[in-house]
Structures are given as C-alpha cells and as structure tokens.
Amino acid sequence: MLLEWRLRERAEADTLGSKWQDTGYVFTYEDGRPLLPQYVSRTFDKLREQAGLPPMTFHGLRHESASLLLANGADIALVPKMLGHASVAITSDLYTHLIGRADREASAKAAASIPRGAVAHRVHTGQA
Known part of the structure; x- marks a missing residue:
C-alpha cells in the first residue's frame, strides 16, 4: 500500500x-508540504466518529497499540522498535504496569506446568 501511495505521490509531484x-514525508498536502499535527488530529477524530469508535486521541493509538502488545506477551525488545523509542528502558518506564502483569502471568503459567508431589520426583529422577 505504501508503494502505491508513493507512486501516486510521484505522479502528483510530476504534475x-x-x-x-x-520534503521526504510520507503523508503530505497536495504540494508536498508536511501535514500539520492539528490537521491529522482533526481528520482522525472525524473518521473515528464516523466509525462509531469511542473517544481517543490520534496519539492515544500509539499507547493503545503498545499496551495491547505488551499485555498479550509481546517481546519487550520488539515494542520499542515499533514505537521508535531510543531504548527498551523508555518503553519499560512507560509501560511498567503492563510488563509486571505479563511477567506475573508468565510466572503463573510456568508454575502451573511444574509437576507436584510424587509425579515431580518421578519426572526429576527419570523413573516411570
């Protein structure tokens, strides 16, 4: 889709x-100038309302995306790359509450997989 967009933009530039x-920006006004943030926010809000979605800022989509990724177990090293953060530490600081929950859920799953009692002894010793 981005390639198609670029080709259409090149045709407009030639015209x-x-x-x-x-300017090198991907999304621009008809003459190539970068879109103003207010324009993007207003357009997003109109589209969001037309779609019947709940109130959310355009920037809020970033946080929603990161939150959903982390809450569903995405690798903490992947999310900062997607968001354009300079380091994992920035993402970790912003989303600590979600990372902690994901860690607890992963720990609970690991704990649930540990055999208990006599079964654990047989698994550990290799006895049937």
Missing part, C-alpha cells in the same frame, strides 16, 4: 512540477 515541495 505540479516546480510547485512540488519534496
């Missing part, structure tokens, strides 16, 4: 000629 501003 505008010297009036096109090559």
Whole structure:
C-alpha cells in the first residue's frame, strides 16, 4: 500500500512540477508540504466518529497499540522498535504496569506446568 501511495505521490509531484515541495514525508498536502499535527488530529477524530469508535486521541493509538502488545506477551525488545523509542528502558518506564502483569502471568503459567508431589520426583529422577 505504501508503494502505491508513493507512486501516486510521484505522479502528483510530476504534475505540479516546480510547485512540488519534496520534503521526504510520507503523508503530505497536495504540494508536498508536511501535514500539520492539528490537521491529522482533526481528520482522525472525524473518521473515528464516523466509525462509531469511542473517544481517543490520534496519539492515544500509539499507547493503545503498545499496551495491547505488551499485555498479550509481546517481546519487550520488539515494542520499542515499533514505537521508535531510543531504548527498551523508555518503553519499560512507560509501560511498567503492563510488563509486571505479563511477567506475573508468565510466572503463573510456568508454575502451573511444574509437576507436584510424587509425579515431580518421578519426572526429576527419570523413573516411570
């Protein structure tokens, strides 16, 4: 989809000629200028309302995405790359509450898989 978008943008740039501003941004106004953050936020809000979705800011999508990833066990090293954070520490600081819950859930699953009592002894010693 991004390749198609880029090709369409190149066609627009060719049509505008010297009036096109090559800023390097992916999403721009018709003349190549970068979109203003307010424009993006307003457009997002209109689309969100049309879709019948609950109130959320455009920036809130980042937090929602990161929260869902971490709450569902995504690797803590992957999420900062997706968000563009400079380090895992930044992501960890922002989402500590979710990481702690994921750690507890992983620990509980590991604990549940440990055989108990006589079964544990037989598994440990290799006896049938």
